[in-house]
Amino acid sequence: MQHQTALVWFRRTLRLDDNNSLLTALADSASVIPVFVLDPMILSHPDTGARRVAFLYNGLRALDAALRERGSYLVLRHGNPTEELGRLAEESGATALYYSQEYEPAGRARDARVCTTLRLESNACLDHLLSEPESVKTKTATPYTVFTPYFRVWQEQAFAVPRSTPERIPTPPGIATEPLPTGSTAFPSGELAALAQLTAFRHTTLSHYDTDREFPAEPGTSQLSAYLKFGMLSPRRALEATRQQPKSAGRDAWIRQLAWRDFYYQILWHFPHVATGCFRPPFDTIAWHNDEALFAAWQRGETGYPIVDAGMRQLTQTGWMHNRVRMIVASFLTKDLLCDWRLGESYFMQQLLDGDQAANNGGWQWAAGTGTDAQPYFRIFNPVSQGEKFDPEGVYVKRWCPELKPIPPKWVHKPWELSVNEQAAVHCVLGRDYPTRIVEHSEQRTRALALYKSLNCG
Template identity: 45%
Template sequence: MATDETTAILWLRRDLRLADNPALNAAAEADRVVPVFILDDSLLGRPMGAASLWWLDKSLRALAGALEDKGAPLILRRGDSEAELRRLVEQTGAARVCWNRLVEPEAAERDGDIRQGLEADGVEVEVFDGLTLAKPGTIRTQTDGPYKVYTPFANALWKAAEPPPHTTGPRQMKSVSRLQSDDIDDWKLHPTRPDWSKDFDGTPGEDGAKAALRRFLDGALDDYADGRDIPGKLGTSRLSPHLHWGEISPWRAIEAARDSRGPAAQADKFASEVAWREFSAHLLHDFPQMVEKAFRPEYDRMPWRTDAEGLEAWKRGQTGYPIVDAGMRQLWAAGWMHNRVRMIVASFLIKDLLIDWREGEAWFWDTLVDADLANNVQNWQWVAGSGADAAPYFRIYNPVTQGEKFDGDGAYVRKWVPELSRLDRRWLHAPWTAPAEALERADVKLGRDYPRPIVDHAEARKRALDALKSVGSSDAED
């Protein structure tokens, strides 16, 4: 395509925003910008989960509208990323391609190959860090190694990382006309027959991210350190899917919390949670094998059980432990689960049922709208005791006491396990201990309306500790 105007392709992946988008800002320096999203099932080494596709569908629609208003319509393509990028370069005569860096091992390797190929053909490639607080691989120990413990990593991060200047994105852009683009309806990212997403929480898109941040600052931030552990209240930021899809910069979220009128200690706690997310991304960059293997190799010798019935009961929220079942039902209905409950349900699967953490990670990958490979793998391994800076394996959450401590009034269980809604709070988290008359008053018959526990926690705890000793881990309890 002969033209005197310069053209840049903006390759969007998980940076679905206009503000604080360094790749967009760089592309907009050209005379014409061609934003493209390529649905490439092989990009991350595994297909996206169904809940993630639901969120992506809405987020892309929102971004397409925003880009259309700016004068640069979003081009949608499906297929091999490199092939589609090359086709666009040929069709537009683009001399530059800009994108923001991904940390997933397969994506990073593929990006490197694409960059090398494009540059060999004379196309300039610019890669930016718009998804993390710092470029993975740059926060190093004094011996130039990766951090394996969170606190020193976070200390080094805050010393080394500098927030980039806030940008709102270009006011207007020009693009290339008559480019072929897929119809997003043809991608069928939204589920049908049946539509299991009707109760999903959240509003995908950059405006949705801004609204979620505002609600957090106006409501939950003042009591965040304690309130974030109570699943029955709106005590968390609910920003995780927005951060995963790049609908808001992590720097902007932290700065907004610190600039608010809320207590500084609460904003610092929120920043530390974003830094934990960052820690996971940096670990995945330096230890890509952790996706499939235990970070601490001895844990790959764990004598995991094959228990198809137990796994299915866990997935469906039918374990007989109300706080576990409430979490798993929230996940299925809403595509999201409260953070404290994520730890409880993960501990139950790994330690009460002695089922491999990879089974749980795969289920979360498919059912969470905020499914993030680095976070997902790191957090599952944290609970399993096999990860970096992980909880020791002998820390086994008791699902009854966890429910009583963090859902004392029973609001969370009553919402997601309605068959127990009339049961007195004294028995709510252990209904099998309730007197017959209490169950009768609540119209609950165990085994009919609600299952009996599929495992005895005390016995399961002993079994888990015996399994730990068999692998020779230093975590084994005396």
């Protein structure tokens, strides 16, 4: 044993399953103190949504319960992490600190401050990704900035096998802890909920994920994103569990999404400027219109474009939105409403249960055409044809915009094509029962093209 007591600093690997920081600390130390520090700087950050905080709180409770079953408990402290961890180390005599590697610029800076300030042996362990940013590189050792070649190398990696939950976690008694807060959220939190969701998904939806994933009316995706974001589910566990299923196009397509997750993390790691600016800096000079009224209508789901409104209402009501619809609403905000992608990125962070800087930033910059692997700026989603293709019967839009229920499927994505008399006959009059369009797509498309073209960014 190298240490009598070590601190295991939980941040978002909120699980006991396949937790390298915990297992390494246990191997190196006679006893460990699991600790979570609620940092007021993060809690009060404008992008920290109440729903995600509630999910976190319930996740902490679940983690504490799991620790107690193994003879331990979660020590909770409020405050600045450097000060709180320093105080806890002094109180307990701990000599080492174990935590999961962080990739976001702010988290990396925080960890660097903690490690340089505290006189503790610091150990960053690999728990959040399948492949580390430095391990998948081009032949000339540069990072990949296009997904397909990245993926080719990614899938050749020998991913680590997930490790089991320790049976006992020796923890010194009597360490002071603050009461664990409770959150109010409909979405079940914690690693047991995550593993149950993974099991349900792999036995039902996985094999036809490749086709079902595009249709927002269906439960065709895993809905594991919030668990992966908080590390309530190990990506290694998720990969292994799906690989155990018979080979199928669905299984391959799903594993590819895990690679997208790693891809955007390595972008954030190698190009931290994306956290605030465009991946391709020339796009930073775009003169976004940022019309406040249009932005507010988009937020409320009152643009008059059914697929956009349905997505935004699903987001505000549940904290989750289907990936296809995320792409559509992001394209609409940037290319139809000419609002800066950062406005949308921030609003998503406030609302999403799975709000995750790497994936969210990557998704927004992709949609805005300013990022890596971006669709070229001149490819602009048409919200009507997207709706007709991916929600042909209008089931999804009618679920979130019930005022559209009487509209026949043929017009549900373009209700303005019904005459005023036809609208009155089905009791869905635009401007009274459902908003009229706030912009006209083809006009805005021309404006967006002119705006982007003026930059000469190709």
